[in-house]
Amino acid sequence: MARKSLVGVVADELLDRIIAGEFPAGSSVPGELELSARHEVSRMTVREAMKTLEAQRILSVERGRGTFVNPLNRWASLEAVLRAASEGQNEAAASVQLIELRRMLETGACELAAARISDADIQALFGHVAAMRAAHEVNDVAAFVEADLAFHDLILLASENVFVAVLFAPLHRVLEKRRAETSAVPTIQEHAIGHHQNIAEALESRDPSRSREAMDLHMQQTLDDLKNLVLEAP
Structure with missing residues (x-):
C-alpha cells in the first residue's frame, strides 16, 4: 500500500x-x-x-x-483530461472542445427528453429560467450559473438515458468553472436566458425535432459568444 x-x-x-x-x-x-x-x-x-x-x-x-x-x-484518462482542461495552459482550446462535446450529447438528450419529460419537470425548467433572469438583474453570477447548470442537468436526467448522466457527472466541475467565466459577461447572460426559454418551450411542445434544434441553436450561440466575447475580448 x-x-x-x-x-x-x-x-x-x-x-x-x-x-x-x-x-x-x-x-x-x-x-x-x-x-x-x-x-x-x-x-x-x-x-x-x-x-x-x-x-x-x-x-x-x-x-x-x-x-x-x-x-x-x-490521452486515455478522463480524470487527467479534465485536470488539463481546468488547470492547463491551453484553456481556449479546451473551452471550445467542451462545447463541442456538449453539443454532441446535449442535443440528443434534449430530443429524447421531449417525449419523456414530466409536466413537473417542464415547470421546473421555467423556474430555472426565472432564476436566471432574477440573477441577471442583480448580476449575481454564482446564482446564474447554479440555475443554468440545474436547467441542463434536469434535461439530461429527463432523457432517461443512464449513460448520458454518467458521462456528464465527471464534467460538472469543469462546466461550473467555464460557466462562471462566460456568465460574467452580461450580454452572454442575456443570450443564454433567451435560448433557455426557447428550449423550455420546445420541450413543453413535446416536439423532439424542435427540442433538438433549440438546444443546438443554444450550443452554437454559446460557442459564438465564447469566441467573440471571451476568447477575443481585449
Whole structure:
C-alpha cells in the first residue's frame, strides 16, 4: 500500500508538471535517476509511476530515445483530461472542445427528453429560467450559473438515458468553472436566458425535432459568444 501511494505521488506530480506546460506535447520527461532524486524514492517507484502514465497514454516510451509526452487528444484518462482542461495552459482550446462535446450529447438528450419529460419537470425548467433572469438583474453570477447548470442537468436526467448522466457527472466541475467565466459577461447572460426559454418551450411542445434544434441553436450561440466575447475580448 505504501509503495502504491508513493507511485501515485510521483505520477501526480509529473502529470501536474505536464499540465502546467513544463513538458509540452512531444517533449521528453526527466529520466528515472533525476525523478528518483527529486522525490527521494527508488527507481522502481519512479518506473511504476511512469508505467501508470504510459498506461493512460499520457506518456510514450521510445526504446533507446526516452519517454515523451503525448498530445492531449491521445490521452486515455478522463480524470487527467479534465485536470488539463481546468488547470492547463491551453484553456481556449479546451473551452471550445467542451462545447463541442456538449453539443454532441446535449442535443440528443434534449430530443429524447421531449417525449419523456414530466409536466413537473417542464415547470421546473421555467423556474430555472426565472432564476436566471432574477440573477441577471442583480448580476449575481454564482446564482446564474447554479440555475443554468440545474436547467441542463434536469434535461439530461429527463432523457432517461443512464449513460448520458454518467458521462456528464465527471464534467460538472469543469462546466461550473467555464460557466462562471462566460456568465460574467452580461450580454452572454442575456443570450443564454433567451435560448433557455426557447428550449423550455420546445420541450413543453413535446416536439423532439424542435427540442433538438433549440438546444443546438443554444450550443452554437454559446460557442459564438465564447469566441467573440471571451476568447477575443481585449
